[in-house]
Amino acid sequence: MVAMRARLPLLLLLTGTAVLYLWRLGDSGWANAYYSAAAQAGAQSWKAWFFGSTDAASSITVDKTPAAVWVMGLSARLFGVNAWSILVPQALMGVAGVGLLHAAVKRTSGEAAGLIAGTVLALTPAAALMFRFNNPDALLVLLLITAAYCAVRATEAGSGGWLALAGVAVGFGFLAKMMQAFLVLPALVLVYLVAAPTTTRRKVLHLSGALGAVVVAGGWWVLAVELVPADQRPHIGGSQTNSVLELALGYNGLGRLTGEEVGSVGGGGGWGSTGWDRLLGPEMGGQIAWLLPTAVVLLVAGWWAGRERDRAGLLLWGGWLLVTAVVFSFMNGIIHAYYTVALAPAIGAITGTGAVALWRRRREPVAAAALSGALAVAALQCYLLLLDWSTGLAVTVLVLGLLAAVGLFLSTVAPAVVVVPVALVAALLGPGAYSVATAATPHSGAIPSAGPVRAGRDGGGTRMLPAGLNGAGGVGGAPAMRMGTLLNAPTPGEELVSLLRADSGAHTWAAAAVGSNNAAGYQLASGVPVVAVGGFNGTDPAPTLERFQRYVQEGRIHYFLGGMGMSGDSGSDAAERIVAWVEENFTATTVDGLAVYDLTARAQA
Incomplete structure (x- = not known):
């Protein structure tokens, strides 16, 4: 006792x-x-x-x-x-x-x-x-x-x-x-x-x-x-x-x-001022x-x-x-x-x-x-x-x-x-x-922040991006897309999820998307593999354009999902080259407001 x-x-x-x-x-x-x-x-x-x-x-x-x-x-x-x-x-x-x-x-x-x-x-x-x-x-x-x-x-x-x-x-x-x-x-x-x-x-x-x-x-x-x-x-x-x-x-x-950090985006002053009082600041x-x-x-x-x-x-x-x-x-x-x-x-x-x-x-x-x-x-x-x-x-x-x-x-x-x-x-x-x-505030995204939701955060309690980091825009002349951002994953609709799951067993990857958070949202919703082109920031040399083209030729990737503008000033431009090649060679259709390219069919003139 x-x-x-x-x-x-x-x-x-x-x-x-x-x-x-x-x-x-x-x-x-x-x-x-x-x-x-x-x-x-x-x-x-x-x-x-x-x-x-x-x-x-x-x-x-x-x-x-x-x-x-x-x-x-x-x-x-x-x-x-x-x-x-x-x-x-x-x-x-x-x-x-x-x-x-x-x-x-x-x-x-x-x-x-x-x-x-x-x-x-x-x-x-x-x-x-x-x-x-x-x-x-x-x-x-x-x-x-x-x-x-x-x-x-x-x-x-x-x-x-x-x-x-x-x-x-x-x-x-x-x-x-x-x-x-x-x-x-x-x-x-x-x-x-x-x-x-x-x-x-x-x-x-x-x-x-x-x-x-x-x-x-x-x-x-x-x-x-x-x-x-x-x-x-x-x-x-x-x-x-x-x-x-x-x-x-x-x-x-x-x-x-x-x-x-080679391959980073929004570096330099984007991470706040240094100094002895940094830990005490806002x-x-x-x-x-x-x-x-x-x-x-x-x-x-x-x-x-x-x-x-x-x-x-x-x-x-x-x-x-x-x-x-x-x-x-x-x-x-x-x-x-x-x-x-x-x-x-x-x-x-x-x-x-x-x-x-x-x-x-x-x-x-x-x-x-x-x-x-x-x-x-x-x-x-x-x-x-x-x-x-x-x-x-x-x-x-x-x-x-x-x-x-x-x-x-x-x-x-x-x-x-x-x-x-x-x-x-x-x-x-x-x-x-x-x-x-x-604990009472749901948190999501790559940069969570403690405390109650206030101005300057989104509804999930995630601090907003530094200026220049929000890359949710479309690519080229593609239809308007509902996408995630560099630091937040998208939530695809049921039609897109069904499309990704259909015939997914015939391909190594159901789709590819620029940026890891983009790919993660589609993958988590569908349960099938999605290639994260360019890695987290979209600035990794993976896959290269040549490797991506080989994957497409072999029928290993079914769809390409939209694109994502990156703001990095260093690292690889492989993702940008892949996006340009896909836009040039394939025709986009709109699914749940997102531009989707079927990589198993060549675009018609």
Whole structure:
């Protein structure tokens, strides 16, 4: 009974997290149709599943390594291809992440710190968004928390085995979202070097072994793909040279830092201004900034007030936070607000560790002042973020926070049974309400954003495109078409779906369409493979015009569905050449308002 009572707060936290992340989950439908189509393909073909192809016939892969697609594809095989089978795995990853973060922080700073850390993670709006969505970020964050937990265990005992497991988790993080997984490596290395109770020689040996584990866990799939002849596997999406290494180091690697992602569209200034305040600004603030300034305060104050084990934890989570925050703040390439979910575990862990460390020394004026100041900063930050949504809630949070801050400063006379609950409510009410609003809002498309629907978003809660990125126009003189955009999939009508399904078994692909989201919408609706010409942005050299012509000559593609104007200033023009060739040689008919070209019949003069 005593043991059950001790576990009750954690059980309540995990149950509440599950409710928040699973509530009305199916309302988002396919969510990111790009990855849903890849999961559908993986459920139909093991080859497509292994490579992370966007269609069952394996013409091209997603522009990431496929670990997240593996999870969704297996779920779709077991439970059928539907919104729940694709989205539930991410929600369960969120619950597991909260539990693992609690366990990691508890080992260094105690149960209370672990509960605060887990609660902050669960109620961070970016987390409530991405653990209800099917982008790779959910799996990435879970794997990085796993790596941190293993690093904590390794640091406690000077264990090379636990450190190697941390390396395995980071390696599989690479298979989820490539080089972003490596942002936590400096923190893992530093905490082990500084705090592990073993000799320097053994630390170096253990770190070398962990590095080897990262390479093996993340590199085996890359090696397997590179060893398969190019004509026996799909094109690597996002790569101009059909290479995973080029994708990892270029488009998804250094290009994200420099802004030189070959094949990208809308780059340069299209991804927002850089600077130290980027994470606090209007684009990212509502996703992650609620307790970010407070975490910085508690990182410094907690280091002063904490015990040796607290400091080891703060070194780990502080390194995670600082490295990731600096990269996100100053990278010039593609970045979206939801990337900030990677900061949420560190913010939660630092908040829990620092707050509990200061509370233990609350009778000391400096500690009381630091704890009071940290809460006042949180209340002010939440007030500012809530103002453009709910003025009443903003004022409530500010008043509660300031009152609780005074109570914390006078903790020797103020009753803890009153002050502590009010302080927790003041700190968590803002992000909690924003997270509930996020869960209540269906999200779709490639760039979801947390929070309630406001002006500047579409009805699905998806932030609108930067100027110049909406490519829904027709091609040439074709009839008007109802299409998706670069970042949103179309919803075809019944007549078009029936057309795609009819005689689909006689062709490798029922159709081809420019852009992965376009192809994904038609494929998900019909259940038959559709070639994504040009990959995600329409700027990949896959297929080339010559290969496409050969496919048509062999009768492998039945229809070509409209076209899509691309705005990229780099990458391949193969998609444009294919569209021009189709328009010149085939006659369009209109089906559900969309221009459809039958590639099995030559156009008549």
